Amino acid sequence: MESLNTLWLSTGLANFEFGQVVMMLVGCGLLYLAIARNFEPLLLLPMGFGSILTNIPVAGFSEVGGLLHYIYYAGVDTGIFPLLIFMGVGAMTDFGALIANPKTLLLGAAAQFGIFATLFGAIALNAIPGMEFSLKDASAIAIIGGADGPTAIFLASKLAPELLGAIAVAAYSYMALVPIIQPPIMKALTNEEERKIEMAQLRPVTKIEKIVFPLGVLLMTIFFLPAATPLVGMFCLGNLMRESGVVDRLSSTAQNELINIVTIFLGLGVGSKLSAEAFLNVETLGILGLGAVAFSIGTASGVLMAKVMNKLSKTPINPLIGAAGVSAVPMAARVANKVGLQANPHNFLLMHAMGPNVAGVLGSAVAAGILLALVG
Amino acid sequence: MESLNTLWLSTGLANFEFGQVVMMLVGCGLLYLAIARNFEPLLLLPMGFGSILTNIPVAGFSEVGGLLHYIYYAGVDTGIFPLLIFMGVGAMTDFGALIANPKTLLLGAAAQFGIFATLFGAIALNAIPGMEFSLKDASAIAIIGGADGPTAIFLASKLAPELLGAIAVAAYSYMALVPIIQPPIMKALTNEEERKIEMAQLRPVTKIEKIVFPLGVLLMTIFFLPAATPLVGMFCLGNLMRESGVVDRLSSTAQNELINIVTIFLGLGVGSKLSAEAFLNVETLGILGLGAVAFSIGTASGVLMAKVMNKLSKTPINPLIGAAGVSAVPMAARVANKVGLQANPHNFLLMHAMGPNVAGVLGSAVAAGILLALVG
Amino acid sequence: MESLNTLWLSTGLANFEFGQVVMMLVGCGLLYLAIARNFEPLLLLPMGFGSILTNIPVAGFSEVGGLLHYIYYAGVDTGIFPLLIFMGVGAMTDFGALIANPKTLLLGAAAQFGIFATLFGAIALNAIPGMEFSLKDASAIAIIGGADGPTAIFLASKLAPELLGAIAVAAYSYMALVPIIQPPIMKALTNEEERKIEMAQLRPVTKIEKIVFPLGVLLMTIFFLPAATPLVGMFCLGNLMRESGVVDRLSSTAQNELINIVTIFLGLGVGSKLSAEAFLNVETLGILGLGAVAFSIGTASGVLMAKVMNKLSKTPINPLIGAAGVSAVPMAARVANKVGLQANPHNFLLMHAMGPNVAGVLGSAVAAGILLALVG
Amino acid sequence: MDNMQQQFLEAGTLMLAGMVFVFAFLSILIVFINTVLAKLAIKYPDPVAKAVSRTARKSPSNKTSGEISPSVVAAISGAVKKYRAQHGQD
Amino acid sequence: MDNMQQQFLEAGTLMLAGMVFVFAFLSILIVFINTVLAKLAIKYPDPVAKAVSRTARKSPSNKTSGEISPSVVAAISGAVKKYRAQHGQD
Amino acid sequence: MDNMQQQFLEAGTLMLAGMVFVFAFLSILIVFINTVLAKLAIKYPDPVAKAVSRTARKSPSNKTSGEISPSVVAAISGAVKKYRAQHGQD
C-alpha cells in the first residue's frame, strides 16, 4: 500500500502545475510547426521537445543533475553551441555572389534597420503596463530582426537569458514565415516595372578572393568592433576552412556531423528555457509582436534601399533583392527569386539575391556586436 | 644510477598489486569475448580496454586528472552517455511491427517479470554470508533482466555505482548469450505444434501513426511515471527525429557519428569501474548468477504469456515470439525466427517478433523508472 | 556622443598593444604556411586562426568566459584532445610492414636520439644570456625531435604549458619541412651504391598478428613504462578497434568525424597559447633552432643505424629507410621512397620505410613516457 | 533474520507493484494504439505516391534523397566504361 | 515619465549610432573588395585547368577526390549486370 | 656555473638512460614479434576465402560490407540510362 502510494505521489498527474501543462502544449505546438508545417525543423523539433521535457514535474530535467541543465550550462550559457553553429554556417556559405557585386553589402546594411527600429519599439512598449524591458532586454529582442538564429541565441544568452526561450521561438518562427511575411511588403513597395528588372550576369570570382575575404572581414571586425569577434571570428574560420581547400575534411565535419550534433543539443538547451515563469507572461506577447515588426521593417528598408540604389546606379538593380538583406539564408533569397519570376518569367534573381542575403548575416553579426559593446 | 632507480620505481613491474593483475586478465577476457566470440563488441571492446587501463599501476587513469576519470564523471556519472545512446537507439527503432500488432506489448510486459523476480532473488541471496545487497543494489542488479544495456548502465549509475562494472559485464554478456540461453527454454515450454504456428501478415502502418506513437508514449510516461522520462524521453526524441522525416540529418547523426563517439566513451567509462575492490568479491558472482536467472525467467514469462494469449486470441500467436519480449534488440527476435524455422521451414517470425522485441525496450525502461521512483 | 565614445573605446584600434599586432602577424604567417605552402594545414590552419583570435584586444577569447579558454582547459590542459587524436591515429595505422620486418624497430629507436641529444642541447643553450630552460622545459622542447604532433602537445601541456605554443609551431612546421630537411642529410650520409639497394619483398602478415600486436605493445608499456600508457594506450585502443574487425563503425568514427572535430578544437586551443608574453622572447628562437637540430640529428641517427644494420644483416637494408624512423607518418616514408627512386628507378622503398616510420611513433611515445617518468 | 523478512516483504511488494504497473502502462498503450492511432491512420492515410520517396529517406545516407553527388555519377560512368572494356561488350 | 524619456533618448542614440556604424563597416568592406581583392584577383588568377578538380573537392563527400571506394566500384559493376539482365539489353 | 655543470650531468644521464631504455623496449618488442606473434601466425593462419571480405571491411565506408544502399543502386541504374542516352550506345 505504502509502495502504491509512493508510486502515486511520484506520478506526473499528482504533481502537475497549470503552467507546466500550458508550456507542454506550447512545446507540442512547436513540434507541430516543425513537422507538419516544416518551420525550421532542425531547431524547432529539438527545441519543442526540450520544452516538453523541461516542464515535466518531478523529473528535474533542468535542475542540478538533470540532462538539460548540463546541456544548457555547458553549451548555451557559455555561448559555445551558437558559436559552433556559426562556424558550420560559415563553412556552408559561399561569398562568391557578394564579392562579385559588393554594393549589395549596402542592402545587408539597410535591412539591419529592422533591428534598431525594434529596439526603439521595445522601449516604447514599456508604456504598456506589465511590460518592463530594460535596454538589455530590448537589445536581445531587437536582434530577432536580424533573422539569424544563432546570432539571436548568442546575444540573448549574454544580455537577457530569461527571455532566451521566447526570443528563440520568435526568431525561428519568423524565419520560417519569411515566404509569407515578405512578399506583400515587397509588392507594396515596388511597381511591376521594378520587379521586372533583369540584372547583369555576375562575374566569376577567383579562389584567392574567396580565401582573403573572410580574413579581411575578420580584420575589420578586430579593428572596429572586437565585441563582434566571437560571432564573426567563428564564422570566418568556417568560411576559411571551406575556401582554403586544404582542410576539406575539417570543413566537411564542421558542415555536417559537428553542426548536427550541436544543433540537437542547442535545440534541447534553448527549449529548456521555456518554463512557465519565463514564457507565460505579457512580455512574451510583446516579444512576438516586436519580432514581426522587426522582420517587416527590415524587409521594407532593404527594398527601399535597393530602390534608391537602382536610381543612382548605372547597372540596374532589382529592388526585390533588397528584401534578402534580412539574411534568413537561403529562404529570403528564394523568396526574392520567386516574386521576381512572378513578374517576369525570365528573371532569375536567386544568385543576385545571395549577395544581400549573406551580407545580411554579416550585418546582423555586426549589429549584435554593437549592441554587446554599447549595452552589454 | 639514481635516474635508473627512479625509472625502475616508475615501472609497472615494481608497483603491481595482485588484484590489478587479475582485473587486467578480466579485461583481456572481455576483449576475447568481444573479438573472438563477437559478444556485443561495440561496448565490450572499449569496456575491456578501459578495465585494463584503469588497473595500470602508477598511471592513474581513473584518478583526478586521468582520462578515464574525466570520461566517467562527465558522461557516465551524470547519465549523459547512456541517455545519448538511448536517443540513438530510438532513432534506429522502427515501431511499425508493434503498432500493427499492439497486443504484443503484453509480451514485452510479461518478460519484465525477469527483472522483478530477480530483485526478489537478490534479496534472498543476502542469506548467503558475504553477500550484502541493499534494496538499491538489488534493483540495479535486477535490471540486468531487462536485457537492455544503456538502461542497465543508467540505473546502476544512479542506484549502485560501485556495482556498475559487474552489472554492465553481466548485462552485455548475457545479451550476447541470448542465442544460447533462450532456445532451450523456448523449446522446453512449447510443443512442436505451437512452434509451427504461422501468424497472419502484419497490416501496413501509416506515417502519422509512427510520428504520433513516440509522443503518446512520452505523454503516458509523463502522466504516470516521470522518473522514467529521462530514458523514455530521449528514446522518443530519437524516434520522433527518425519518423518525422523533417530532420533526417539529425536523425542520421544520432544513429551514426554521435552514437559511435558516445559508445567509445561509454565503454571506456564503464570499464574504468572494473577495479579490483569493486569486482573481485563474492557479490560479483552473485550478480553474474542473478543475471542468468533474470534472463531465463524473462524468457520463460514471455513465452508463457504468449501461450496464454494464443489460447485467448482469435488470431493465432506463435508462443516463440514471447521470448523476444526481453528486448536484446534485434538478437532475441532473430532467435525466435530461427527456432520457428526449425519447426516449420515456411514460418517467418522475424517481423512478428520485432513487436514484442521493441515492446521489451519500453517495458524495461518503464521498469527502470518504477525502481527509480520507489527505491532511488 | 557618449555612445560614440563608448563605441570608440571598445574598438580594437583604441586598445591594441604592439605585441598583439605581432602575434596576429605570426598567426597570419601560420595561415599562409598552411594554405599557400600546405604545411600540415589540418592543425596549422585552426592554430593560426586561434592565435589571431586570442590576441584580439577587448574580446577576451582566452579569459574566463571566452571560447578559447573553455577549449583549452577542457581539452588541451587535461590532455584529452591529444589523446583522442592519438586514438584516431592508431585507428589509421597499419603495423603490417613493421610486423613483417621487426628489426626496423631498431631504426625507430635510433631516431629518438634526436630527442635526447636536443635535451642536452637545450640545457647547453642556458649558457646564452636570456635563455633559461629548466629540465622540464628542455624535455618539452626536445620532444619536437620525435616528429609527432600529438605527442609533443601532450608532453608540453604536462611539462611546460607556457612553451606549448612555440613547441607546437616548431613541431608542425618541421614535420611539414621533412621533404626539405631530410634529403640533404640522407644523401650526405650515404653513397650512391647504398641508395640503390633493393630490399626483399615483405611477407604477408596474418590477422591474428595484427590484433595481438597492439595488445603486446600495451602490455610491455604497462610493465616497463606506465607513464607512457596514456599515449600508448589510446594509440593501441585505436589500432585494436581497426584490426579486430568487429567494431568497424567505431574505428571509422575514430578515424574520421571524431578526429576531425578534435583537430579543430586542438588547433584553436593550442593557438590560444600564442600570446605575446609567451611567444615573443628569445627562448622561442631557441626552441625553433633546437627543433631543426632535433630533426636533423634524428634523421642522421636513423640513417647511420640503418647503415650499421645493413653491414650486419644477411638481407640487404637500404640506409635511406632509417630516416623514416623519426616518424612524421607518412611523409618521412615518402621522402625515403623518393630519394631511393632518384638513385634507382626500380627501387620502391615506400612499404619498407613504413616499418621504421610507425616504429618512430612508438619510439617517440616511449621517449615521452621516459621524460614524464624522470622529469615530470 | 527480522531484517531479512522485512526486506523480503519490501521486495515482494516491489515485485507486485512493479508488474501491475508495467502491465497497466503497456495496456493503456494498447488502448492508445487501438483508438487514437487507429483514428489518425484513417483520417490521415499515407499518400500513395510518397511511398517511394519515404523509402529513400530512410536510407542511412546523409544526403538529401534524390541528390546524387557528382563524384558518384563520375564514378559510375567511369565504371560503366571500364566494365564494358573489360567484358568486351558494346 | 522622465525615466522613459531618458530611455527613449538612449534607444534613439543607439539606433543612430548603430545604423551609422553598420553602414560604415559594410561600406569599408565594399572598398576592401573593390581594392584589395580586385588587385589580388588580377595578380593571382585561377589556373584554368584546376577548375574541374576544385568542383570535385567541394563535393560533400569525405573521400579524397578521385578515390572511388572498391565497394562502390563493385556495386556498380554488379548493378550494371543486374540492369542489363532486367532490361534484356546487350 | 656549478649549477650548469649539474644540469649538464643530469641531461647526460637522461640521454643515456633514455636511449638505453628506448632500445631495450623496442628490442623486446622485436623478440615479442619473432616469438609470440610468429607462433600465433602459424597456429591461426588467415582463412584463404576471407581475404576478399576483409578487404571490403577495411574500406572507409560506414556500411556493412556487401550491403549496397538502395539509393546507390537507383543512382546507378539512372546513371547507366543517362550515360547510354548521352553516348548513343544501345
Ligand code: NA
Ligand atoms: Na541578418
Ligand code: NA
Ligand atoms: Na527489456
Ligand code: NA
Ligand atoms: Na617519432
